[in-house]
Amino acid sequence: MKKLFFTASTALFSTFIMGQASGNINYRDQESYNNTAIDINFPSNNDILVSVKGLANVKADAYTAIFSITQNGKTTKEVNELMDQRIMQSLNEIKLKKGVETFVDMISFVPVYEYETEKKVFNRKTYNEVPAGFELKKNIHIKFDDPNQLNEFIAILSNYEIYDLVKVDYFSNALETIKKEMMMKAKLLVQEKLKNYQELLGETFINTEKKITDDFIINVPIEMYKSYEAYNSSSLNLKKAANINQVTKSVTLYYQPVFNKDFDFVINSTVLEPVIQIQYEIKIAINREKKPASKTDKEFILVTPNGDLKTLNTNTTKQN
Incomplete structure (x- = not known):
């Protein structure tokens, strides 16, 4: 064994x-x-x-939570109606909370394709892409002051199949x-x-x-x-x-x-x-280095009998 x-x-x-x-x-x-x-x-x-x-x-002292929501449907009308219904119903409950502000951000609206099999007697199967409907994505932004409210938002949104908490931003x-x-x-x-x-x-x-x-x-x-x-x-x-x-x-x-x-x-x-x-x-x-003063750094001033101050040029060179 x-x-x-x-x-x-x-x-x-x-x-x-x-x-x-x-x-x-x-x-x-x-x-x-x-x-x-x-x-x-x-x-x-x-x-x-x-x-x-x-x-x-x-x-x-303030937070913003972002939730992502995706809706699929056969037609553009169906997709928009289903999306609006989910968002409107969930936000109506969330707005009842104290000190809460909301914003809906449009992300994407694209057609969705699927493969359709084409059968021929003496050929291999052919797969063709055909329109299958539409996909709509939006983000729900929720601003709030009490961090304990986030659990309440999650509970409300999950009732409308909104589960994707993208991130939470912090502000002060x-x-x-x-x-x-x-x-x-x-x-x-x-x-x-x-x-x-x-x-x-x-x-x-x-x-x-x-x-x-x-x-x-x-x-x-x-x-x-x-x-x-x-x-x-x-x-x-x-x-x-x-x-x-x-x-x-x-x-x-x-x-x-x-x-x-x-x-x-x-x-x-x-x-x-x-x-x-x-x-x-x-x-x-x-x-801390102490640089010694060079000759060119020295300046001589002559006081004239009239009390005027004149700077002497010490850099003159002798001419032959």
């Missing part, structure tokens, strides 16, 4: 070590994500570089105010760092050449979702070739905000729900 030997192994890691509180995220592939941290640089030189980075987590009216607050905090920290460097070096930077640059980055939740697959798979030690049918594994999405660890200050450090994240960085480069 043939026996199958199963060896348990992780599907995504050859070595699996994690703390019990780390979660299933540890099953994910070793993916490299784009750097979400702000990065501004000066050309490489011997300057002293003073940098301050800040992060602000801003809770949204406090972004400019938060930016100003971040710039002020960064200014104080830069001054503190400059003072510390001067004390450590025993010199002053007052008369030194300086360069300054700064920038903002804003990350919204739709950009910050990651994914992973968590499962254990088995290896089969088979002597003969065999067909193996694998089951489609579930993919998990999760919100991954920018971490607080790389910043000099953080506004609203605790993140419970997806938020708008603002990053700010300011850099100052200080050139």
